[in-house]
Amino acid sequence: MSLHDDMLKMGDQAVAAARLLNQLSSRRKNAILQAMSDELEARREVIKAANALDMEAGRQAGLSDALLDRLQLTDARIDAMAKGVRDIVGLKDPVGIKISRWIRPNGLVIQKVRVPIGVIAIIYESRPNVTSDAAALCFKTSNAVILRGGSEAMHSNRAIAEALQAGGEAKGLPPYSIQLIATTDREAVRELVQLEGKVDLAIPRGGEGLIRTVTDMARVPVIKHYKGNCHVYVDESANLEMALKIVENAKCQRPGVCNAMETLLVHEKIAPIFLPAIAAKLTAKGVELRGDELSRQYVPSMKAATEEDWYTEYLDLILAVKVVSDTQAAIDHINKYGSHHSDAIVAELEAPQKLFSQQVDSAAVYVNASTRFTDGAEFGMGAEIGISTDKIHARGPMALEELTTYKYVVLGTGQVRS
């Protein structure tokens, strides 16, 4: 069979599985998730052996230490994967919930009901734990999933998927609910995201290159989880103690993640006081500062920022700094250079708070809190498949509810249209 036929077949199998998944009760799904989790633990040695093959190939291919670290599956990481699946048991199943219901003058009862999306394709890189995280989230919402991991993690991903399939199928998981693309042929991704009528949604998870490639090739809908070029704006009305704490947290608590701050904006009226104080604090933590001309007047030790810096997601202990004339200037900077992910204002006055909240065009806008809270668990939504920077369907943390859609079920008593 050709690659095209292989992928068509996977698509058909997924559609058939999705129909069966839609009939499973929440109780049954939870029993299956528990069995998947148990099987991940039971196959610990098999998974580690498969991972060792990937690690060896990675070393030979000259992968960086950082990439090798992301690839490695230790006992602790296998425990965490199994726990991740188990944790999803405890989350509320959104499928079947009536979102709303109303009655028309002609007596028709219109119900808007939450239903699975159908078949979801996840295209990802590196970390093998995405295999189990994504499969478990899609399964909990009665979606069939087709997984395409990075070639560097192929053995690990396969061992994990087989554990989930075997554990789940023993408890009634429909066959082909979780499929992993076995070939490393890059054309398989193209075929996958062009399976109109079979794949209902594609979610690329990884670097910008991967996301662009998938978006360019796709004919099915794609929800993108792009970078987080996040800002904190310190207003002239800010409580400066609070601002110091928030800025430090947003930059330093975990600089390598998408909700970490990359650019600090400071109102010109408080810049003379605030900038030297925050610079001292951040420099002590090893942060490199890159400022515009005005901010360098207050902190001469800063490097000069270039236009490129305003666009950059450093994911590192580097911070761009800019002095702005007012809240509107901060908003304009964020909307121009930002990535519509997470941005915060520190201000005591209501007027700048409201202006900022209303006009900053981002998935999450914070008033007097760190940007680091943009996360499914921190929002109380449970595990998430990523943070959407798109505006269509899902924005911000994409958890169980965002992995569903709706349909209208309309109850009549013989109504016809006149």
Added chain:
Amino acid sequence: MSLHDDMLKMGDQAVAAARLLNQLSSRRKNAILQAMSDELEARREVIKAANALDMEAGRQAGLSDALLDRLQLTDARIDAMAKGVRDIVGLKDPVGIKISRWIRPNGLVIQKVRVPIGVIAIIYESRPNVTSDAAALCFKTSNAVILRGGSEAMHSNRAIAEALQAGGEAKGLPPYSIQLIATTDREAVRELVQLEGKVDLAIPRGGEGLIRTVTDMARVPVIKHYKGNCHVYVDESANLEMALKIVENAKCQRPGVCNAMETLLVHEKIAPIFLPAIAAKLTAKGVELRGDELSRQYVPSMKAATEEDWYTEYLDLILAVKVVSDTQAAIDHINKYGSHHSDAIVAELEAPQKLFSQQVDSAAVYVNASTRFTDGAEFGMGAEIGISTDKIHARGPMALEELTTYKYVVLGTGQVRS
């Protein structure tokens, strides 16, 4: 300037307009809509003169009578356009509504707020009234819109757009809120739907060819309004009087629209009684019937249906007919051949009603009512931009709420992540 630069500029202008639109109050937006409606009426003669140019060119190009009829703007149609815009004044503005709000253990107040999508591109064919309908719906939801109509209606569309712009701008409509692509160059559509970061959503409205072209070229999200291959299934438990009425309505009341029935499925137990009765009724109304082998045993005058018939949206007085062994067979047929638009069951028993409602994978599923109700106004949602057959973001009637997205506004008191 090149076409590429022209389109980039339109995109930038739309983004700038969207920022201003987001700041307009509902009251201001309604005053602008009223002024747009008034200006459509005031420019009646200008619009008719422009339309006469399109009609003349259409005749010379040999457009069919049906297409010429769709293109023509009469006084009554201009009245209807103006009324359409005025009616949107009365609809509730969804922008700014808090969808939900909750408080986290750390005190963070998380608010999910409804906001405009931003910039919407509408690509459409033929009917010039789409220009004003789409512009008014996008404007009411504070979205900037870029319109690309069919070349056959270019003069008409331009006159309508100019009326809306002039009427609106006199009352504070931000410039470039409503832009119409002036060139008939087809490459402009490609440029438009590849304006990532500027255009947030593209909605093609028209035939399958147009929709496929847009989907294939697009890099921005697309919501498709494909065909409606709708079904009515008459169960063995159906009230046959009701079934006769619903089937007749779904097929005959307006056969040329997407929510009209195209295939009738009948349970084998009641086929011997029901099929002759419905055949007599529909034949009297001029409907051509195309049946499978079993149904032709009961109504020998029927033509034989081919595999192709099950996939076909006739939009005409033609009906495909099939006898099925049970509700599950009806569901399987609909999910295989249907277009996920609107499908109905006529049944008195709860078991088949529930099975059908749960398993038919369509935007609207009806129990004991005609499929003809899938419509924004009939659902009580007001005017709509179309009926989405996609599952992402919007499904079924796409009215004001579906032209919005959401963001999280998170209120803190200095919270940082530990």
